[in-house]
Amino acid sequence: MADTTIKDREGAPKPRARRLGHGHNRRLQAITGWLFALPFTIGFLLVFVIPIISAVRSSLYAQKPAGGGLFGGGGLVDTFVGLDNFKAAASNPDFWAGIGRVLLFGVIQIPIMILVALFLALLLDSFMVRRPGPWRLIFFLPYAIPGIIAAIVWTYLYNPQLSPFAGAFPAIGNQPFFLAPQVILGSMANMTTWTFTGYNMLIFLAALQAIPSELTEAARVDGASSWQVITRVKIPMVRGAALLAILLSIVGTVQLFNEPSVMQSAATWMGGDYMPMLMAYNSLMGTISPSGSGPASALSILMALVAGALAAIYALLQTRMSR
Amino acid sequence: MKPTRLIPWLAMPLVLVGMAACGSQEQPGGNENSTGGAGSAPAGETVEISYLHRLPDGAGMTPVADIVDRWNAEHPDIHVTSTKFDGDAQEMALRLETDIKADSGPCLAQLGYNEVPDMYVKGLVQDVSAEADKYKANYGGAYGQMIVNGETVGLPQDVGPLVYIYNATEFANLGIEVPTTLDEFKTAAATAAAAGKYIADFNADEAGYWLSGQTAAAGGVWYSSADNQWKVTVESDASKTVADFWQSMIDAKSVLTINRWDDAYNAALRDGSLIGNIAAAWEVAFILDVFDAQAATDTTPATEASPYQGQWRVAQIPDFGAGAKTGPDGGSGVAVMKGCAYPEQAMEFNNWFNTQVDDLLSQGLVTAALEAPTTQPEKWNTQYGGQDVLAELSTANKNLNPDFAYIPGFASVVPSVVESASAVVSGSGTVADVFAAGQTASVTALTDLGLPVTEG
Numbered sequence: 001m002a003d004t005t006i007k008d009r010e011g012a013p014k015p016r017a018r019r020l021g022h023g024h025n026r027r028l029q030a031i032t033g034w035l036f037a038l039p040f041t042i043g044f045l046l047v048f049v050i051p052i053i054s055a056v057r058s059s060l061y062a063q064k065p066a067g068g069g070l071f072g073g074g075g076l077v078d079t080f081v082g083l084d085n086f087k088a089a090a091s092n093p094d095f096w097a098g099i100g101r102v103l104l105f106g107v108i109q110i111p112i113m114i115l116v117a118l119f120l121a122l123l124l125d126s127f128m129v130r131r132p133g134p135w136r137l138i139f140f141l142p143y144a145i146p147g148i149i150a151a152i153v154w155t156y157l158y159n160p161q162l163s164p165f166a167g168a169f170p171a172i173g174n175q176p177f178f179l180a181p182q183v184i185l186g187s188m189a190n191m192t193t194w195t196f197t198g199y200n201m202l203i204f205l206a207a208l209q210a211i212p213s214e215l216t217e218a219a220r221v222d223g224a225s226s227w228q229v230i231t232r233v234k235i236p237m238v239r240g241a242a243l244l245a246i247l248l249s250i251v252g253t254v255q256l257f258n259e260p261s262v263m264q265s266a267a268t269w270m271g272g273d274y275m276p277m278l279m280a281y282n283s284l285m286g287t288i289s290p291s292g293s294g295p296a297s298a299l300s301i302l303m304a305l306v307a308g309a310l311a312a313i314y315a316l317l318q319t320r321m322s323r
Numbered sequence: 324m325k326p327t328r329l330i331p332w333l334a335m336p337l338v339l340v341g342m343a344a345c346g347s348q349e350q351p352g353g354n355e356n357s358t359g360g361a362g363s364a365p366a367g368e369t370v371e372i373s374y375l376h377r378l379p380d381g382a383g384m385t386p387v388a389d390i391v392d393r394w395n396a397e398h399p400d401i402h403v404t405s406t407k408f409d410g411d412a413q414e415m416a417l418r419l420e421t422d423i424k425a426d427s428g429p430c431l432a433q434l435g436y437n438e439v440p441d442m443y444v445k446g447l448v449q450d451v452s453a454e455a456d457k458y459k460a461n462y463g464g465a466y467g468q469m470i471v472n473g474e475t476v477g478l479p480q481d482v483g484p485l486v487y488i489y490n491a492t493e494f495a496n497l498g499i500e501v502p503t504t505l506d507e508f509k510t511a512a513a514t515a516a517a518a519g520k521y522i523a524d525f526n527a528d529e530a531g532y533w534l535s536g537q538t539a540a541a542g543g544v545w546y547s548s549a550d551n552q553w554k555v556t557v558e559s560d561a562s563k564t565v566a567d568f569w570q571s572m573i574d575a576k577s578v579l580t581i582n583r584w585d586d587a588y589n590a591a592l593r594d595g596s597l598i599g600n601i602a603a604a605w606e607v608a609f610i611l612d613v614f615d616a617q618a619a620t621d622t623t624p625a626t627e628a629s630p631y632q633g634q635w636r637v638a639q640i641p642d643f644g645a646g647a648k649t650g651p652d653g654g655s656g657v658a659v660m661k662g663c664a665y666p667e668q669a670m671e672f673n674n675w676f677n678t679q680v681d682d683l684l685s686q687g688l689v690t691a692a693l694e695a696p697t698t699q700p701e702k703w704n705t706q707y708g709g710q711d712v713l714a715e716l717s718t719a720n721k722n723l724n725p726d727f728a729y730i731p732g733f734a735s736v737v738p739s740v741v742e743s744a745s746a747v748v749s750g751s752g753t754v755a756d757v758f759a760a761g762q763t764a765s766v767t768a769l770t771d772l773g774l775p776v777t778e779g
Contacts, residue, residue: 065444065773070548071472071731072774075446161586173749174580181749268528268582269745272738282738285413286441289735289764290771 059085059297062290085298088290095299098276099254099306101185106253109189114245117197118238121204122230136205139198147195151262154191159266179267188259196252200245207241208234243318247311254307257281276303370401370668374657374676375429377408377415378686383702385682394675401668412438413734423447423661430663431673433480435655436468437532437729442658443471444731444772449659450474454670461678464725465691469656477658478673479691481605481683484649484719485536485640488607489599491708492634493520501638505568508641509577515598516577522599524591525569528582530744530757531737532652537565537601539650539727541643545765546730553730553769553776557761564644566754573747573754580748589613595631601640603652604716608687611635611706633708637715639722649722654691689716732768739764 034041062081067073089095120139124132142150158178160167169177178187211234219229257277264270264278272282280303282288284296380386391405408415412435419442422428434442442448448471455475459466465479489501497515499522502508508523515522526533535545535557543561547554572578579597581587591597592613602610614629640649657673659666677683677692684696699713730736743760746752769776 063445066446068775069472069551070553070774071440071444072772074443074472074474076444159586161590173751175749266582266585267745268741269749271742285417286732286734287413287738289732289768291732291735 055297055300058293059301060294062294063292081294085290085294086302088295089298089302094273095276095279095302098273098279099303102254102256102275105185105189105256106250109193110246110249110253112189113193113197113249114200114242116193117200117245118204118235118242120197120201121208121238122234124201124205125208125234126226132205136202139201141198142195143199145195147258148262150195151191151258154187154194154259155262155266158187158263175267175269179263181269184263184267184270188256188263191259192252192256196249200249203241203245204238207238211237239322243315246314246318250310250314251307254303254310276306369399370665372401372403372431372663372665372669372672373429374403374405374431374672375408375415375419376405376433376657377410377412378433378688380407380686383685384687385685387686390676390679390682394672398672401665401672403672416442416734419447419660420445426662428660428662430660430665430669431477431657432660433655434477434658435653436465436479436651437733439469439476439656439658440471440729440731441734443474443476444774447661448476449661449663449666451476451659451666451670454659454667458670458674461674461693462691463693463720464723465654465656467725468651468654468728469658477656478670478677479654479656480677481654481688482691482720482723483532483536483603483605483651483653483689484716484723485533485540485601485652486604486607486649486716486719487599487638487640488602488610488635489522489638490595490631490634491636492631493595493598494522502641504642505564505644509568509572509575512572512577513575516575519596520598521577521579521591521596523572524579524581524583524588524597524600525573525744525748526583526600527580527744527748528584528741529652531740531761532603533583533601534562534565534740534744534757535727535761536603536650536652537640537643538562539724540640540645540648541565542645542648542724544724544726544728545761546728547726549777551775553774555730555762555765555769555776557765558758561643561645562758563755566758568643570754582745582748592631593629604689604719605653605687607637607689607703607712607716608700614706633705635707636710637707637712639715639719645724647722648724649719650724651727654689656691689720730765730769731774732772733765735768736761736764 060080060082061078062085063076064079065072066075066077123129124135124139129135145153157163158166158176160169160171160176166176166178171177172180172182175181177183215233215237216229219233224232255277256275260270260275260278261281264272264274272287273279276299279288280296280299283291283299284293285291374391376387378387380388387405387407391403395402406429408418410418415432416434416438419428419432428447434448439448452473452475455469455478458478462479463482465482466475469475469477469479487501494501497518497520499511499514500507502511502522512522538545538557538559538561541561541564543556543559545555545557545562547556569578573580579591581591581597588597592610611632614632616628617623617626619625639647642648657677659669659673663669677690678694680690680692680694680696681698683690685700690696695717696713699711703712740757740761743752743757744754747754747757766776
């Protein structure tokens with residue numbers, strides 16, 4: 001009865017009214033949604049989108065002398081130079097030598113760090129560790145130390161005058177062992193491994209703990225050994241986490257900065273362009289020519305492209321292999 | 324001035340925070356009155372002058388803020404606010420550039436003499452020639468370091484002529500005299516090295532200023548101009564003299580090759596193996612601190628003063644073939660920055676501040692002002708066995724090669740030179756390569772800046 005009345009009352013014009021009402025609701029919902037997203041959006045614009053736009057803009061400009069003479073007229077003008085900064089950066093052998101160093105670094109350091117992190121995570125996830133809490137904290141602790149501080153502490157540890165162990169290693173070509181050209185990438189890899197293994201372990205641990213216990217139980221019921229549970233169930237289930245951890249590591253490696261910049265003060269043979277991020281920083285600081293925000297932005301963007309390309313290649317290979 | 328290079332890194336997060344905080348804040352730089360015409364202070368109002376420096380302000384020194392307070396007490400109409408920049412010179416240069424572009428820069432800023440041409444090219448300093456002329460008579464040869472393109476942009480503060488410092492007692496034990504020529508130096512180095520002592524150290528990490536200063540001592544300049552074009556002569560006869568001098572001693576292993584700011588340098592001083600070196604005058608203020616008695620800390624026991632304390636003396640560097648000449652290694656002035664609305668008042672303070680020689684001496688500065696400090700610090704009497712160090716430094720100051728000047732972009736030349744000098748230490752390069760690297764880097768720097776340049 002009531003149904004019919006309503007239907008009657010909602011005669012011909014009703015559908016439109018209903019749609020209006022519905023639209024009104026949706027608009028309200030949309031506004032509420034946007035309001036909730038507002039703090040994030042503002043933050044995202046301020047600290048992400050605007051800096052990127054400004055970096056891209058400044059990479060297209062160079063500061064040129066306003067006039068002639070020995071001192072260029074005593075002023076600089078921002079001049080649009082198109083892709084000149086990129087051409088200069090991409091044709092600079094020092095830049096590619098730096099990229100080569102981070103690649104060499106990454107190819108060796110990332111697998112070691114990821115495997116150790118995975119091993120620690122599996123250990124903490126296993127029944128062998130009764131109370132993983134304290135261990136988790138201890139392994140993660142190095143990451144809680146600010147990167148620059150960690151780099152300084154390690155540089156002191158590599159200094160034969162101050163270190164409890166560095167003096168026992170032979171100098172190579174008048175350079176302290178850990179700061180010698182042949183060893184320094186290894187010294188840096190040691191620093192980053194120490195800092196980030198715990199962090200990557202947490203990524204793996206979170207993924208491991210998200211594996212439903214039914215799966216491992218079922219495997220055990222089917223007669224799988226502990227080793228088989230790990231290799232056939234757990235490791236395949238954390239593949240997504242591994243992808244994330246490795247991608248973050250690749251990007252982080254290309255952006256290596258704290259370690260080379262601090263070590264450079266002790267190992268002056270490195271120069272200001274040992275690694276690409278250091279090179280971009282020193283271009284901005286004026287200690288590498290061409291200098292200024294234009295060339296520095298171009299180097300940074302080029303570096304981001306390289307990091308993006310490497311990450312994309314890895315992700316592609318990974319998905320292809322898992323098929 | 325920089326006991327360890329790592330300290331700035333410790334301070335860096337704070338600096339970045341400070342930069343962010345100061346960027347938004349109105350600095351009392353006097354920019355707000357740009358319509359009022361330069362130098363015309365409104366009657367009866369207090370003129371605000373801001374001054375950015377990076378003097379050490381260390382323990383036992385007269386803090387810059389105290390000196391400035393004295394000025395403020397005596398000059399109610401010109402109020403100066405000093406700010407200490409906790410970072411290195413390069414970071415301060417970038418900060419100045421950013422702030423001045425945002426119209427919030429300081430009125431006065433400390434600039435290294437090597438930075439002045441760079442700041443001029445960037446249009447960050449003001450021509451205050453007329454004001455500076457009034458005070459010119461108060462300063463020595465360093466006055467010229469504040470002149471770019473015929474425009475005076477400020478006043479000199481301190482100088483860093485190269486001097487020779489050595490352990491006189493050890494020299495007497497070895498039967499050697501303070502060398503006065505390069506040949507005498509090499510012979511003395513060989514004699515000392517035979518006894519396991521070294522009368523010099525090749526400072527690869529300071530090569531940019533240290534070797535350019537020695538080229539100046541040999542009568543050369545790295546940069547000059549002709550026909551409105553820069554002439555780069557980093558590789559020259561004078562630099563060859565310097566290169567051969569060091570190469571022969573490095574090859575003979577009669578000098579050490581430790582970086583100046585490496586802890587190994589202090590260790591070599593402490594264990595008595597390093598008994599002399601060619602050093603910038605400003606190093607005199609702290610180089611012997613390693614011999615001081617140390618109070619106990621949580622981790623180390625107290626140590627007594629080293630027996631070497633009081634045995635060291637300051638002398639002139641040997642004749643590099645151009646007579647009694649020395650070259651500059653560092654030193655800085657205070658420039659009037661673009662956007663400063665009261666250059667007249669700023670220069671009045673600038674001159675007053677830079678003639679407070681006793682206070683500046685306490686900061687470890689060898690002042691550029693002609694007025695001699697009344698007394699040398701008590702610490703120096705102990706460390707240099709009562710020698711009149713000030714007189715020796717003043718002689719070095721008078722012997723400075725006045726023609727040595729820097730180019731815009733010199734900041735990018737220094738790392739190339741240092742990198743190359745470090746290769747000498749590793750045995751993979753020669754000292755001549757260092758000058759070749761400096762030559763290339765200088766031409767590149769000028770070309771990249773879009774300035775006219777001809778080689779050699």
